[in-house]
Amino acid sequence: MNTNIDLFSPVRLGRYELPNRMVMAPLTRNRAGEGNVPRELNAEYYAQRVSAGLIITEATQVSPQGLGYPFTPGIHSQEQVEGWRLVTKAVHDRGGKIFLQLWHVGRISHPDLQVDGALPVAPSAIAPSEGMAATYEGEKPYVTPRALETAEIPGIVEQYRQGAKNALAAGFDGVEIHSANGYLLDQFLHDGSNHRTDEYGGSIENRARLLMEVTEAVVSVWGADRVGVRLSPSGTFGSVYDSDLKALFTYVVDALNQFELAYLHLVEPRVAGNETVENPTSELSSKYFRPIYKGTLISAGGYDRESGNAVLASGDADLVAYGRLFISNPDLPQRFALNAQLNPYDRSSFYGGDKRGYTDYPSLELQAAG
Numbered sequence: 001m002n003t004n005i006d007l008f009s010p011v012r013l014g015r016y017e018l019p020n021r022m023v024m025a026p027l028t029r030n031r032a033g034e035g036n037v038p039r040e041l042n043a044e045y046y047a048q049r050v051s052a053g054l055i056i057t058e059a060t061q062v063s064p065q066g067l068g069y070p071f072t073p074g075i076h077s078q079e080q081v082e083g084w085r086l087v088t089k090a091v092h093d094r095g096g097k098i099f100l101q102l103w104h105v106g107r108i109s110h111p112d113l114q115v116d117g118a119l120p121v122a123p124s125a126i127a128p129s130e131g132m133a134a135t136y137e138g139e140k141p142y143v144t145p146r147a148l149e150t151a152e153i154p155g156i157v158e159q160y161r162q163g164a165k166n167a168l169a170a171g172f173d174g175v176e177i178h179s180a181n182g183y184l185l186d187q188f189l190h191d192g193s194n195h196r197t198d199e200y201g202g203s204i205e206n207r208a209r210l211l212m213e214v215t216e217a218v219v220s221v222w223g224a225d226r227v228g229v230r231l232s233p234s235g236t237f238g239s240v241y242d243s244d245l246k247a248l249f250t251y252v253v254d255a256l257n258q259f260e261l262a263y264l265h266l267v268e269p270r271v272a273g274n275e276t277v278e279n280p281t282s283e284l285s286s287k288y289f290r291p292i293y294k295g296t297l298i299s300a301g302g303y304d305r306e307s308g309n310a311v312l313a314s315g316d317a318d319l320v321a322y323g324r325l326f327i328s329n330p331d332l333p334q335r336f337a338l339n340a341q342l343n344p345y346d347r348s349s350f351y352g353g354d355k356r357g358y359t360d361y362p363s364l365e366l367q368a369a370g
């Protein structure tokens, strides 16, 4: 308990000193250009939000196979690296820090999004039980994915290593490994989606092996003090479930201690993916993991100004990530500092479209002028 710490207290995060403890959460917005290449519009969007102590980008596929939604950016082609340079330069010119979120969606993809209509890959040939795949022609039922051969797993690790190298070339300050929200690494962790009998399935240690190998590979590129990992221990998004979530995530969080990462980023039980959960029953919040994790903790999910300050004062988290509020309030830190009114967000423009609902939310300055 340290009641002197609040959202505006500076903090060390791995290699960096951050001016405040407000993190812009990773937010998929489906507005990349042709070839899933970031463009000026995206650079403007991130630059508007540069007063966050740290920006974490939208999830970004490490390979064509990792793609799961139309118009999400990648980090596997030279054009994408150059597109991201527009973003990192715009953020750095304004004094910000930005990490790239490394992503492979696994079974959440669809043959329409895969090279030559291939099946999506997954730990096991089990389709998500709920929801629909997002394709260029709208929503379609999920297909049953193809289980990765054991011999293919090193290639998956290499996809993340190459993505990490490309992120370095694109000028980022670090990377976050997306092991949350029911995507490939999370599919490996959960026994509902992982029925493998090789060294990547069965025991919790085996199911966590891919995440550990990916983390090691990414750390080998960036150094541990510029790498974070995101987990959603009570998340059900992507139809993931497990017979013992508490044992699973207690193990995973403890095992991540070995790397001495820049941070661990945890999604609270209050949210599932991008939705608020009323009356969550899971106890797997940052409060539960605080004594287990030895390093810096970022907590995300349903925070406002008051609850963000409260979790910092309690010591249960070191930084707080804001998602939906950063979509509609580019100057969220300033608004919190002044306790000013917030712009409401428009859910209909979250995913895809043009600058509307993206770069046209006004800052306080613009509102005062207008």
Ligand SMILES: Cc1cc2nc3c(=O)[nH]c(=O)nc-3n(C[C@H](O)[C@H](O)[C@H](O)COP(=O)(O)O)c2cc1C
Residues within 6 Å of the ligand: 025, 026, 027, 028, 029, 057, 058, 059, 101, 178, 180, 181, 230, 267, 271, 273, 274, 275, 300, 301, 302, 303, 321, 322, 323, 324, 325, 350, 351
């Ligand atoms: C539009 C939208 C897109 C999102 N995209 C991602 C993403 O790319 N990667 C990720 O880890 N989480 C993603 N999330 C989850 C957020 O990072 C965050 O955990 C969630 O919105 C809860 O925080 P909030 O209550 O502050 O919005 C997304 C959420 C929303 C609303």
